[in-house]
Amino acid sequence: MRNIKVIMAYNGAGYHGYQRQNNGDTIQQTVEEALSKLLREEIVINGCSRTDAGVHAREYIFNFKTENPISCEGLLKGTNDLLPEDIAFLEVCEEREDFHARFDCKGKEYEYVIHNSTVKNPFYADTVMRYKYPLDEKMLDLEAKAFIGRQDFKSFCSAECDKEDTTRTIYSFDVVRENDLVKMRVSGDGFLYNMVRIMVGTLVCINEGKIEKGKIKEIIEQKDRTKAGITVVPDGLYLNKVFY
Amino acid sequence: MRNIKVIMAYNGAGYHGYQRQNNGDTIQQTVEEALSKLLREEIVINGCSRTDAGVHAREYIFNFKTENPISCEGLLKGTNDLLPEDIAFLEVCEEREDFHARFDCKGKEYEYVIHNSTVKNPFYADTVMRYKYPLDEKMLDLEAKAFIGRQDFKSFCSAECDKEDTTRTIYSFDVVRENDLVKMRVSGDGFLYNMVRIMVGTLVCINEGKIEKGKIKEIIEQKDRTKAGITVVPDGLYLNKVFY
Numbered sequence: 001m002r003n004i005k006v007i008m009a010y011n012g013a014g015y016h017g018y019q020r021q022n023n024g025d026t027i028q029q030t031v032e033e034a035l036s037k038l039l040r041e042e043i044v045i046n047g048c049s050r051t052d053a054g055v056h057a058r059e060y061i062f063n064f065k066t067e068n069p070i071s072c073e074g075l076l077k078g079t080n081d082l083l084p085e086d087i088a089f090l091e092v093c094e095e096r097e098d099f100h101a102r103f104d105c106k107g108k109e110y111e112y113v114i115h116n117s118t119v120k121n122p123f124y125a126d127t128v129m130r131y132k133y134p135l136d137e138k139m140l141d142l143e144a145k146a147f148i149g150r151q152d153f154k155s156f157c158s159a160e161c162d163k164e165d166t167t168r169t170i171y172s173f174d175v176v177r178e179n180d181l182v183k184m185r186v187s188g189d190g191f192l193y194n195m196v197r198i199m200v201g202t203l204v205c206i207n208e209g210k211i212e213k214g215k216i217k218e219i220i221e222q223k224d225r226t227k228a229g230i231t232v233v234p235d236g237l238y239l240n241k242v243f244y
Numbered sequence: 245m246r247n248i249k250v251i252m253a254y255n256g257a258g259y260h261g262y263q264r265q266n267n268g269d270t271i272q273q274t275v276e277e278a279l280s281k282l283l284r285e286e287i288v289i290n291g292c293s294r295t296d297a298g299v300h301a302r303e304y305i306f307n308f309k310t311e312n313p314i315s316c317e318g319l320l321k322g323t324n325d326l327l328p329e330d331i332a333f334l335e336v337c338e339e340r341e342d343f344h345a346r347f348d349c350k351g352k353e354y355e356y357v358i359h360n361s362t363v364k365n366p367f368y369a370d371t372v373m374r375y376k377y378p379l380d381e382k383m384l385d386l387e388a389k390a391f392i393g394r395q396d397f398k399s400f401c402s403a404e405c406d407k408e409d410t411t412r413t414i415y416s417f418d419v420v421r422e423n424d425l426v427k428m429r430v431s432g433d434g435f436l437y438n439m440v441r442i443m444v445g446t447l448v449c450i451n452e453g454k455i456e457k458g459k460i461k462e463i464i465e466q467k468d469r470t471k472a473g474i475t476v477v478p479d480g481l482y483l484n485k486v487f488y
Contacts, residue, residue: 011366056367080364085374088364120324120332122255123300127367130329 004075005063005095006045011056011086012234013126018051018060027051027087031062034082038075039068048101048242049108052194054234056127058111059090061242063101101242107171109187109241112200112232117180128181129236131204135182139213140203141175146216147186147199148173154223156199157192158231166192166223175203185240194231202229247343248319249307250289251335255300256478257370258330262295262304271295271331275306278326282319283312292345292486293352296438298478300371302355303334305486307345345486351415353431353485356444356476361424372425373480375448379426383457384447385419388428390460391443392417398467400443401436402475410436410467419447429484438475446473 008031016024020032028047035043048061070078072092080089115121115128116135124130147170154166170188177183184200202219205211211219211229219227252275260268264276272291279287292305314322316336324333359365359372360379368374391414398410414432421427428444446463449455455463455473463471 009366011369083364085364085369086366088366090363119334120327120329122253122330122332123371125255125329 144173158194205229402438405437449473
């Protein structure tokens with residue numbers, strides 16, 4: 001049995017998230033349908049991660065098994081032609097038989113993009129969060145360093161999260177400005193449900209003075225979701241890289 | 245009566261064109277509803293131009309009359325808050341009483357954006373035309389110069405066009421490359437129905453060898469739509485500037 005690994009990118013604006021569900025278009029379903037059509041057999045893919053409705057991916061990894069002898073290049077081109085313009089296969093290759101996109105994943109990097117401007121840009125719709133008030137990216141970059149390390153992130157996890165163990169290791173958290181875009185880039189060994197969006201929301205609340213500077217460590221210790229900031233919209237969130 | 249001029253930008257991907265119609269969301273209707281809500285009176289706007297379904301605008305001008313004493317800044321901010329993210333008011337000012345966005349318009353500039361790449365970019369969806377085969381932008385730039393001047397553009401007008409007089413003056417037509425984007429920029433005193441999309445489609449056909457180089461003047465003289473190239477998709481078309 002061949003084990004095929006695919007790197008893809010997608011704009012999540014038009015989808016109800018990654019994972020297959022009964023109602024609404026999802027990335028998984030759209031990709032499985034295109035692959036099944038091309039290969040003329042029912043394909044089920046193993047994704048590296050779930051992403052929520054409206055969240056994007058610049059590098060998403062999945063694998064699937066097939067006996068079909070199609071070349072990796074043929075599979076790349078053939079599926080891209082069948083997929084809509086907002087989902088793109090970037091790379092296809094063969095992997096060792098026991099490779100699994102989710103179980104073998106060692107970590108991920110997310111980026112959250114904020115359009116920090118009083119002027120709307122209609123061409124950014126659905127791919128950024130717009131924020132009208134000035135963001136102090138240098139101050140927020142310092143504040144964000146408190147997220148780094150192996151810590152219990154229960155305060156930064158949606159109430160809907162069903163994980164017993166809420167301890168995760170954050171490797172890096174950087175806030176940088178590129179003209180009117182402020183980018184928050186965070187990498188770690190794993191992320192809880194809504195964790196990145198709540199961490200970004202907490203930084204936004206610090207910028208607004210709704211949460212005091214220097215409080216992130218204390219909020220982490222409190223293990224209480226209500227002490228952290230808002231959950232920002234999914235539009236600005238990108239799964240950037242997946243580590244193996 | 246105050247005469248208010250507005251400069252706006254919009255992403256047309258989600259709309260059935262500019263002009264109000266019975267079925268489907270249009271830019272005009274969405275803007276009129278936001279203004280009517282803000283000013284608490286029924287507002288009708290005079291747009292500078294129609295744009296087709298899926299076509300975008302970086303600078304679209306319209307005017308409307310009101311007795312409301314609201315400041316131009318208040319109107320800008322208030323309407324932007326009511327409008328969706330894909331329509332943005334950029335500037336609002338007061339004009340002389342007889343200014344009319346359409347009748348006073350002296351010319352326009354359009355830009356057509358082609359993503360010239362074998363690799364799909366999911367974040368360009370709906371805002372470019374993707375074209376897989378190499379485009380020779382220097383050759384096309386020379387070919388496009390044949391459009392310049394006062395000429396009868398009947399060959400470059402949709403069969404649905406109901407204009408008696410199909411003579412227009414093209415001031416400039418430039419084809420430039422910016423990495424994997426090829427931009428075709430054309431300005432003139434007026435444009436027929438689908439004219440820019442057929443001119444771009446003709447250049448694409450020349451690139452493919454389906455139409456011979458050096459034939460544009462002959463196609464213009466033939467006054468026959470079937471001699472020109474395809475009508476390219478609306479996704480890559482931007483109303484760029486409006487001249488008064």
